[in-house]
Amino acid sequence: MYVAVKGGEQAILNSHKLVAEERRGDPAVPELSMAQIKEQMQLAVDRVMTEGSLYDRDLAALAIKQAQGDLMEAIFLLRAYRTTLTRFGETLPIDSAAMAVRRRISATYKDLPGGQVLGPSYDYTHRLLDFALAAEDGVGEPQAACAERPVEAAVPRVTDILNHEGLIEEEIALNDEVPVGDLTREPLRFPAGRDLRLQNLARGDEGFLLALGYSTQRGYGRNHPFAGEIRLGEVAVEFVPEELGFAIEIGEITVTECQMINQFAGSAERPPQFTRGYGLSFGHCERKTMAMALVDRALRARELDESIEYPAQDEEFVLYHSDSVEASGFVQHLKLPHYVDFQSELQLIRSLRRRHDRDRKEAAE
């Protein structure tokens, strides 16, 4: 019954207490620590940091704990915290070619400078439940064997290798004249530049982007992708403080980068060449970056003079619906009372039915 949502402050406070109780679960079971979440649920932390667009493993772990493991709720918590932070400025672009690589694979070349580094990956695990993990005394301290030689210091990007031959479009050069947009400060406007688009996709819901990326592969906006390269590792973050005037390293972050290589038949002005789709995330979010790269490429349809026929190519459709915080809020606002509107609709439908009955009666007479 609609009126049941009338209820005051006490109901809300009691509801919060119930949540706290459910979050804690059986008090006989030891409470989950933030360190445990941070260390043993790293991929959840990575996703929350990426879509929450705040690189802070501790806060992400706290958000996951507070949200009882509901990652969308955790993302929302992190966003609501992030929005209160002061923006000091922008860092220099990170240099992923200088990444301390932990994983680097290319699907386009068998062997290439820097080599293939499989690194930590679920790709070649057999998805069999590992009951050893369920043992009460845990799994101890598993240790991976050390490689015979270290990863090469220089691991050039596959797209740069292709670039030497001019077979792939040039990366859009950094233009200091045009500041990079920030959609957390300025509203999204259309047509959106690639800077805003990539920001939107980076914050976008993984599931939504995955489905859209998948749709391009199945024929709804096909653009022949190859995973040119996926790399995971640590990169330095550099910032130029105004009072210094030169760049200093302020920290190191883990990122996943995906460079998708796509076909392009060329146009009157441009020779046939490969085009790019790009994906980047905080932490290790491989599925997300691949989906992001597919969608980024699909959204370049207008720029590349391709016909726009499918959802993944439709900028307003994709960018307006990608954000899980916006989508979750608006879908769930249907829980709020709507009884004034509903009452209006009741009045209307009664009036329409009266008119309908009258018309039918008149027709019968």
Add this chain to the structure above:
Amino acid sequence: MGAMPKQEIADEEGYSFAYLDEQTKRMIRRCILKAVAVPGYQVPFGGREMPLPYGWGTGGMQVTASIIGRDDTLKVIDQGADDTTNAVNIRRFFARVAGAPTTEATAEASIVQTRHRVPEDPLREGQIIVYQVPQPEPLRPLEPREIECRKMHAYKEYGLMQVSLYEDIARFGEIATSYSYPVMVNDRFLMSPTPIPKFDNPKMDDFPALQLFGAGREKRIYAVPPYTKVKSLDFDDHPFAVQQWEEDCALCGAEETFLDEVILDDKGGKMYVCSDSHYCARRRAEGHRGYLSEGAAEAYAAAVGADAGGANADEEA
């Protein structure tokens, strides 16, 4: 608008007065000024994430947070009522982050934040009403694309909306829109009055108070300055008309208010009460009685499981 806060940090540790940082509030105030200067025009603004979900009033909250000062008194209603959970929650939020005095009395409030209703008591000059807006674009049901909608506003090309209303008349014999009924503001911009029932539309016209509209998820602010013409779309042979009830308020006997239908049992028993809870309580305190008169309060309480005495409405002030 309230005075600038003298003290930056509110009672809530670690957050700025009224939650938003000063830069953000300044940005939003600029957008509000622009919106007031161009009545009915949707001004894009850099909406922030709020600690409440999108769709629950984040736009209205950002507007309120930007204009509220230490001297302001805030009233928050949802569906016309002060005691619905979301209204209670938003009122608690501002009491917490801005230390704002709150009230349920429309006349005592300097700022009224509302969802889905305009209060029955008339507002006066100097007051501000802030509407929570889920979808600021009145043309959206007809044209999903933002780029197209903005062009239509720029060219004042609203034929599509007129055709849609005409199609209703052709199909149903009347305009089948009972809430979010589109209005023309200042003879220039087509505007969504937010999902208020069309019953409330006439109140917006020539309104003495400033009307501000905040859409958080869609990141738009718009405004209707005091004493501005707001006209509900209609046709000469199908003039705009508001909803009417065959009954009066069962509690206070009001004849000209928007009524909520309260289901009393599962056999079709029902009663109608004012959706504006403060208005109804005030009338009862003044001695007005509805047709259920003495038994009404009990019947109402039994139906909604709440205290329906309601005469003492200032519990939080």
